[in-house]
Amino acid sequence: MRFEDFIKDMREDKIKPVYLFYGEEDYLIDYSIKSLKEKYVNEGLETLNYIVLDGDNIEMSHIYDACETLPFMSEKKVVIIKNLGIFGSKTKGQGAEYFNQKKDELKKYISTLEDYICLVFVEKNTNIDKRKGIIKSINKFGRVIEFTKLKGRDLNNWIGKAFKKYGKIISYNNINYFIQHSSYFDRDINKSLYDLENEIIKLVNFTGDRKEINVKDIDEVMTKSLDTNIFNLLNSIGEKDINNSLKVFHEMCVSNEPIPLILYMIIRQLRLILMLKLLKEKGYDKRTIMGKLRIGDYQYKIFSNQSKNFSNAKLEESLNLCLESDENIKTGVMDDKLALEMLIVRMCS
Template sequence: MKFEVFLKDIKEDKLKPVYLFYGEEDYLMDYSIEALKQKYINKGLESLNYILLDGDIIEMKDIYDACETLPFMSEKKIVIIKNLGIFGSKTKGQAAEYFNNKKDELKNYILTLEDYICLVFLEKNINIDKRKALIKSIKKSGEIIEFTKLKGRDLNNWINKAFKKHKKTISYQNINYFIQHSSYFDRDMKKSLYDLENEIIKLVNFTGDRKEITAKDIDVVMAKSLDTNIFNLLNSIGQKNINNALIVFNEMCISNEPIPLILHMIIRQLRLIFIFKLLKDKGYDRKSTMGKLKVGIYEYEKISNQSRNFSNIQLEKALKMCLECDENIKTGIIDGKLALEMLIVKMCSL
């Protein structure tokens, strides 16, 4: 079940007695809980009809006490249990050990929940094990909702609306430029819509009374991630733009990015582009190629775009140059920064 369907169920009063929320997008989870509260909870009676339990310190008695008392002057009573820690392949926390021994009791109790209750298990930044009997019980009585990162048109629309809320406009092209600079899809970066919202607020404050958000504003306000800089560096190399490539490289040095890490990232990106081209030549489709490369759709699109700037022969030569550069740095033949500058110039001349 998608969170948009859950929001629709709230609007149409089709709420189930139990839900399991899990995933990486904290913002959308919190937004859904807030929508639930706004629909069913009177602020003056919130302490009676909205119960938030910490999964690290509760026992079955606490769940019974929260769910067995009827709502007061309200159609629904909402009970949120955060981070119980028993839904993944591995359990987490001291309370998780207790509930592992009580899982049958909890599983059976979930099947008896009345319509007046809405019990939500909230598990942030985990992957659940859908084979577990407890999760099957939740699915039988309610719904399981995965909160993934917004993508494509959904993400573009969210960003556009966020700027509109502050009476700002931004073009479709600059929305994509904003996403590229945000690190939202970067590997190993736990960025959420909260982080994007903070960047939007910074841009709103920076532009003051001016209505339109430009690419120049984004360049000034938003710090570029290492992944973004590597992408820009290889773009410049592919376009044979030595000056711009060296500017991007020096920006990374000013940001104190380690030389070995920069070289490692250059090699990684070149390898991804090379493998992409080989797979394309063999007739692999997008889904299969993404699986082979182990990348998401956003990174796939960047790799696909950059592949047009390099031939297979150029990529082979560039990778050999990188390996030579790595050996020269490690053996102390040449200073690391100078070695990379020379590498960039050579690669631009391929």
């Protein structure tokens, strides 16, 4: 079940007695819990009808105590249990050992939950093992919901609405530019919608009374990630723009990005672009390519666009130049910064 389906069920009063919330998007998990509380728990009676338990410090008796008492002057009683630690392929946390021994008891109890209760297990940034009996039991009597990062139109709409909330407007193209600079899909950086919201607030404050957010604002306010700078660098190289290529490289140096890391990232992205082109030529579809390269939809789109500026021969030549520069740096033949500058000039030629 998806996050959107849960919100729809909640609006239609089709809430189940038990859920497992898990996944990488903390913001959406917190938003869902907040929405659940706002809809079913009367403000002022939270201490009686909204209970949060830490899975590291509870036993079955605490779950019974939380769930058995009826809601007081509220439609439902909401009980949140965080980090129980028994849903993944490997258990984790102090309470996991105890609840591993109590799995059958917990499964049996889940099957007896009344409609007045909404019991939610929350496991953030956790991969679950759907073969486990406890998860099958939750799925049978409730729902298991994975909170993945927003993508495509859903992400664009979320960003547009977030700016609108602060009285700002931003075009579709500038939303995509904002996403590109946000590192939201960077596999090496754990970013959530909380981080995007912080960037949006910074842009709102920066633009003051001006209503529309433009590219210049984004460039001024948002710190470019290494991935974004490498993307911009290869774009300029693909367009044979030596001056802008060197400008982007020097900006990375000013930001104290290590030269070896910059070279590694250039090689990595060139390899991904070449592999994508070769897989396309062999007739593989988008989903298969994404799986083989272990990239997401947004990265696929970026690499596909960049691949149009490079022939296979040019990519292979550029990779050989990179390896030559790497050897020159490691053997002391050339200063690392000079070696990268020479590499960029040669790749642009």
